[in-house]
Amino acid sequence: MEKIKVGIVGCGNISGIYFQNLLKFNNVEVAACADMLPAAAEAKGKEYRVRAVSVKELLADREIKIVVNLTIPKAHAEVALAALDAGKNVHNEKPLTIERKDARKILKLAKAKRLLVGCAPDTFLGGSHQACRKIMDDGLIGAPVAATAFMMGHGHENWHPAPEFYYKVGGGPMLDMGPYYVTALVNMLGPVKRVSGSSRITFEHRIITSEPKKGARIKVETPTHIAGTMDFANGAIGTVIMSFDVWAHTLPCIEIHGTKGSMQVPDPNGFGGEVRIKLAGDKDWKEMPAGFGYLMNSRGVGPADMAQALLEGRKNRCSGELAYHVLDVMHSFMDSSAAGRHIILKSKCEKPEPFPEGMEDYRME
Numbered sequence: 001m002e003k004i005k006v007g008i009v010g011c012g013n014i015s016g017i018y019f020q021n022l023l024k025f026n027n028v029e030v031a032a033c034a035d036m037l038p039a040a041a042e043a044k045g046k047e048y049r050v051r052a053v054s055v056k057e058l059l060a061d062r063e064i065k066i067v068v069n070l071t072i073p074k075a076h077a078e079v080a081l082a083a084l085d086a087g088k089n090v091h092n093e094k095p096l097t098i099e100r101k102d103a104r105k106i107l108k109l110a111k112a113k114r115l116l117v118g119c120a121p122d123t124f125l126g127g128s129h130q131a132c133r134k135i136m137d138d139g140l141i142g143a144p145v146a147a148t149a150f151m152m153g154h155g156h157e158n159w160h161p162a163p164e165f166y167y168k169v170g171g172g173p174m175l176d177m178g179p180y181y182v183t184a185l186v187n188m189l190g191p192v193k194r195v196s197g198s199s200r201i202t203f204e205h206r207i208i209t210s211e212p213k214k215g216a217r218i219k220v221e222t223p224t225h226i227a228g229t230m231d232f233a234n235g236a237i238g239t240v241i242m243s244f245d246v247w248a249h250t251l252p253c254i255e256i257h258g259t260k261g262s263m264q265v266p267d268p269n270g271f272g273g274e275v276r277i278k279l280a281g282d283k284d285w286k287e288m289p290a291g292f293g294y295l296m297n298s299r300g301v302g303p304a305d306m307a308q309a310l311l312e313g314r315k316n317r318c319s320g321e322l323a324y325h326v327l328d329v330m331h332s333f334m335d336s337s338a339a340g341r342h343i344i345l346k347s348k349c350e351k352p353e354p355f356p357e358g359m360e361d362y363r364m365e
Ligand SMILES: NC(=O)c1ccc[n+]([C@@H]2O[C@H](COP(=O)([O-])OP(=O)(O)OC[C@H]3O[C@@H](n4cnc5c(N)ncnc54)[C@H](O)[C@@H]3O)[C@@H](O)[C@H]2O)c1
Pocket: 009, 010, 011, 012, 013, 014, 015, 034, 035, 036, 037, 040, 055, 070, 071, 072, 073, 075, 078, 079, 093, 094, 095, 162, 176
């Protein structure tokens, strides 16, 4: 089958799983990798037998059709705009950008150049999340009434080698982890029409306990605890907490409650996991069969779907419109807190197309 050439920009912490997975897809060839630190690109290039080049060389390579942008959030806009300028489709790691205005620039340029924009997370294409989507589409738990989404922990300074960005504007639990939760909810429930939120910074500084920066202090410049509600266009009401300020809790990642019953959704930062439903009158929760592929860590399935979209002349599932709506929702929690009122969303998106049942892993056809 025809393979679309992909170039990876940003060879840091998360890039390894993308190299591993993108090298397995039947519709993608990883043609080159680059990083502003040449040594980072060379190290990953050597490990995965991919040509390491400069960012400039990668963007000048006419054969590369998709840039997979795995840089830090602060660089997402600059790298994506440069990729589009060079005539390439681009798939960013999450969030699409830090600021909404940069995301709008990206979508506008892509539209003018007839190029595709994509964005992580692609976890909602995972087997368990597709099974949840089908349960909703089939009306198994009835009409959606409510959703809950809880991500609470104590941040990333105990494991990430360079955790500073998590505490600066563009980081924080909402922009870091919110994309998984909000995207999973939009995949199951559709777009959001308004948001309310309250947010705070609990600890003014964080001390890095991971190597190699152990002992360094980070000044916290973005909210680290955000609670809010989201009203979906379909009438369902979501309750959300995203926090880096909590040491321990027992709340589930995501639950959806419908007029006929409830569903437990697995961690949206993963592809698989148990899906359980309990209908009105049921004594116990029942585990639902997955029926879909991509149950293991399949990061990269989003860019592979973009490659297939290019081959078939269709839209990509992890689309720029979806990621922009998610970014708009996430900012609206913080904006609502600052303004002391609900925020009516200006952005809209369609529910992404579901994946076909029984699809084989790493094969796009
Ligand atoms: N680390 C994780 O577990 C994880 C998980 C999911 C998603 N992500 C997302 O992946 C992205 C990268 O995170 P990471 O943890 O790999 O960060 P990282 O700091 O480990 O790696 C980022 C790499 O991008 C390079 N880079 C930065 N600016 C650049 C630019 N302008 N041009 C070229 N290269 C540039 C850096 O030199 C670095 O090698 C972020 O958007 C993050 O939200 C990370």
